[in-house]
Amino acid sequence: MPARKTTKKAAKKSTAKALRPDTGAVPPYGDPIRKAIARGDAREMKSVAASARKWMADVQAALDQLDSALKKK
Numbered sequence: 001m002p003a004r005k006t007t008k009k010a011a012k013k014s015t016a017k018a019l020r021p022d023t024g025a026v027p028p029y030g031d032p033i034r035k036a037i038a039r040g041d042a043r044e045m046k047s048v049a050a051s052a053r054k055w056m057a058d059v060q061a062a063l064d065q066l067d068s069a070l071k072k073k
Contacts, residue, residue: 032048033048033049033052036048
């Protein structure tokens with residue numbers, strides 16, 4: 001199969017993608033937490049709780065960095 005040629009349009013897409021922040025994993029919002037509770041599986045509930053706590057700590061750390069950067073400006 002021949003190699004794909006890069007076009008200006010493709011270059012614009014890759015530039016736009018580079019400007020977007022990395023999203024990473026989907027955080028465990030209320031729905032997965034409620035579903036784990038509804039299933040009653042203690043192991044799953046503990047896993048979801050640990051994941052949610054880690055995610056919240058990561059978000060708090062990122063917000064602290066953001067606040068610090070804003071104060072510098």
